[in-house]
Amino acid sequence: MTVSVDRRPIIGFVAAGIVVLAVAGFADRLLMGVFLCAGMALGWANAWLTRVAAVRISGDLWSGKQWLAATTGLRLFAITASALVVSVLTRPDGFGILFGLVAFQLAASLRVAVPVLRGAR
Template identity: 70%
Template structure:
């Protein structure tokens, strides 16, 4: 089973991560910037695992949307729980992991929505 990797979210997230690290360094909050980058990495891992699960479930003829929704929800809950646990243990800088997770999801959503909006014109 081969899963293609879309590099655009990685490139955009790396650029955002570099900017976050630069701004956090200037504000003397480098650890916060590092946690934001870790959160974006967790977001990418979640997106990659979703692609793998979709490819795996599409090969099985008996399963479908309910199974994909259940695995996606379980995976997102697990990643969010880990991020929240790390964030609470290492606050206030550790809460940056949640901001990074949200930032990656927004970047991914904008990337998916952009072609749809272009097609609507």
């Protein structure tokens, strides 16, 4: 199964990761920057797996929206729980993984919302 990948978000988050690592290096918090980039990577992996699941479920006649919502919710819970465990075990720098996950979710939401708001005008 192939899923088309839009490369613009990947390029944007790689650029953001480079900026985050540079700022964290200047602030002498390089490990926090690495965890922040790991959180953004986890968010991207979750978005990609959700896209793969949506393609797989849309091709199956017996699956429905409930199955997609359940698998997406379970995957998001597992990713968030694992990020929380990592952040607690490696605090204070480990909290960067949660910040990265939140930053990815906010950026992804804005990426979807901005064209909708432009179309509403």
